[in-house]
Amino acid sequence: MNTTRRNFLKISSLATGGLALQASLLPEIWGQEVPEDIRFTPNFLLEIDEEGWVDFHYTRHEMGQGSFTGLSMIMADELGADWARFRPHQADFDLKYGEQIYGNTGGSGTVRRMWDTLRELAAKARWMLTQAAAETWQVPSKECRAEGGKVWHDPSQRSLDFGKLVAKASQLEVPKEAPQKTRDAFTLIGKELKNVNLDAIIEGSLDYSVNIQVPQMLYAAIVRAPSYGAQVKSWEPQAVLNMPGVVKVVEISARNTKDLTLHSPHIREGVAVLAQNTWQAFQAQKVLAKHIEWEEGKNAQENMSSIEKEMSSAWEKEGRVDFSTGKALSGLAQAHETLKATYTNPYQAHALMEPLCATASVKGNSCEVWASMQHPRQTLDRIAPVVGIPRENFRIHNLACGGSFGRRFYEDYVTEAVYLSKIMQVPVKVTWSREDEIRHDGFHEYEQVRHTVGWDENQNILGWETTEAFAQPSREVYVFPLNPYFVQHYHRKSVGMERRLMTMAWRSVHAHQSALGMECFIDELAHAWKKDPLELRLELLRNLEPAQDFHNEGAEGLHDFLMDVIRPRAIRVYEKIKELGIWKPDKTPGTGLGVAGFPFGPTFCAEVAEVEKRQGKIYIKKITCVVDCGIVVNPQLARGQIEGGVIWGLSALKYNRITIEQGRVQQSNFHDYPILRVDEVPEIEVHFLESDESPTGTGEPGVPPLAPAVLNAIFAATGKRYRAIPLKDEQVLV
């Protein structure tokens, strides 16, 4: 559609983010010709043309979580736009955007972090359009309202399209403040509008990073270090140089590029083969792998039993104290009775449907990149010094991706493309094979957590200790170190160990591991105390007494967040479960109900699992989810996120485990790293609590409660307590 963009709005600087949205700051970038009357700046999120079309620039990464649609709806609603004339665009990354506008996409935080910002921007724009109409009609602006892409004056039954107002509105000063809509005035937020990428996906035309082709491009496949930290020792290219399409073999290593892993900490050393298409590169990669010698460190001796052995000594280590209050340890020592249990999570892979891919074109001292990135700013910071090109000389296209779940937060695959293009001085596309994607993933790390709780004769808790041990350095562990049930005398520490495999964030990060321990343990405590597991949770949450003595820095903030945000939400969610009538303690033999809940950020999600044991097999019949995530911007998409979280959790519970022998990952593709299939999905029901609070995210919160809810249900049905996933000796079926 050819639309005029002659006139458009000037949006003022944001009070908070240093965002300058001014029509006067209009650089020509990248030789792109900017017609005199079309003003463009990377800081523009909104443009409105004379035909009333609204262009919205989305400055986050869409990876299936739906925030492209969610942010579009927020912007359009607050603006009073006509959804049929609202065009969302994925914005390229540019340093000119501040962190507030183009920050990372992660932590289920895109809608949460952009809610106020977008509404502020949109409200100011709406105010200017309304003012322009009021001036045109010579009426008080408070008698005017914007809705459906028009400004209306109800007393005189007149309306003017946004397109007719842009000339006048762009002459106005941007207000410092503008009133935002109240919730009852929302026209789009809360509606089940379709995913804005829907048509392109259904027609097969959405541009994923793996679809990129640019002229003169070479296709690369890389043989990466077989064990963590291994370095290239020697290689022999002859066997592949005669293969069809092969152009060159290139080493990627620290000995060739100073400070390679210092700048790009997630890259693995390797030898790349460059060919004329992906297939030729993959074929040559297999042959090349046999002609490389590696300098391997001690990780090449590691296997699961050596890691498990090291983990078993974690409890005695000092570790890092995350949270400590009152007299937790002395209280435990004086306890009348104690309960102790240890829970285990394996290494897990992301197994993204679209394997990693990046294309780069280095020309002299500039570089253009096409990739899918959750954190393009950090990626740029890491790739630029590797090739010695100033950050300002990068042009970065952030493309849609076939799933990310934390993986594309890291820079390694982009570094590879930039590195190779710099050497070749032609565009290079690096595509990871499925085998590369599984074996050289950054894994959800192996973890064990141990809880110990002690109480007096009257079941008053005297002390509670949690130790969580991770197979990665503890400085990289970002835990949620809170115990929602008891904080007065609580001691929690994390213990790290040396890295044996690359580890990265994985959907719901450490909440997944922490929830397994906390939510199975509280179930064990309920059974030890002969109490109903749901009632015990509510009782402890309602009676939660604030802590008095904090023994470590930062504990107060975490404590207040628990008391003020998590606790009320958790209580509301568990009360809703009771209200739904799905929690029925009187059960028929062989069936079982299990409940678990966990916060992810400020969102609280609890799940009730219903299982049945028949002829020695366990059937997961139904998962009911209750979520408090504030205002639900798009219930249809949000429900999909929670359903997807449950299915992700079921894959982990049932199958997913990465193992290593002699430092080598033993799994490589979907035949030995299966993920859940369509016939394995139980009935899933999702309830969102009514709320007037700002939205707080749905991408990850559905994952953590799944495994403990099912394991608790299995205990209820069978009396057998499982404390590790995936389930090994039971057949769990739908």
Place this chain on the structure above:
Amino acid sequence: MKTYQLHINNQVYTVEADDSMPLLWVLRDLLGLTGTKYGCGIGQCGACTIHVDNLPIRACCMPLSALGNKKIRTIEGLDGQHPVQTAWKAEDVPQCGYCQAGQIMTAIALLDRKPQPSPKEIFRAMKGNLCRCGTYPRIVKAIQRAAQTSSES
């Protein structure tokens, strides 16, 4: 390298490639038909599902030399209004969307063969198509909706 003529979406394409090159990479890298996706390369995930003489085939395991004059249909060969695509839109199925072309091609082949599939038949036909986002409940609903629509028309 040999020259092949391929019948794709009612057009004839001429390509020069190795006998053993899988159709997937011919489509994607040589012909720029990127709607068909690479997922695993070993026929385990279904992302590359296309139709060869109306049967669902994994393009990643189909060598160029085996195609002859067979009629190939990819997602680009649909007009966006196919009843299965319409049902997919009505149910708002996709999240990341990467696997969906393969899902749709498998679903179309199922409904061609079985216009009113039972839930078991849907599972049997679709269990080779993986989705990491977890859109399975909506995939099943969309197939049932498409079947319903065709029985009404």
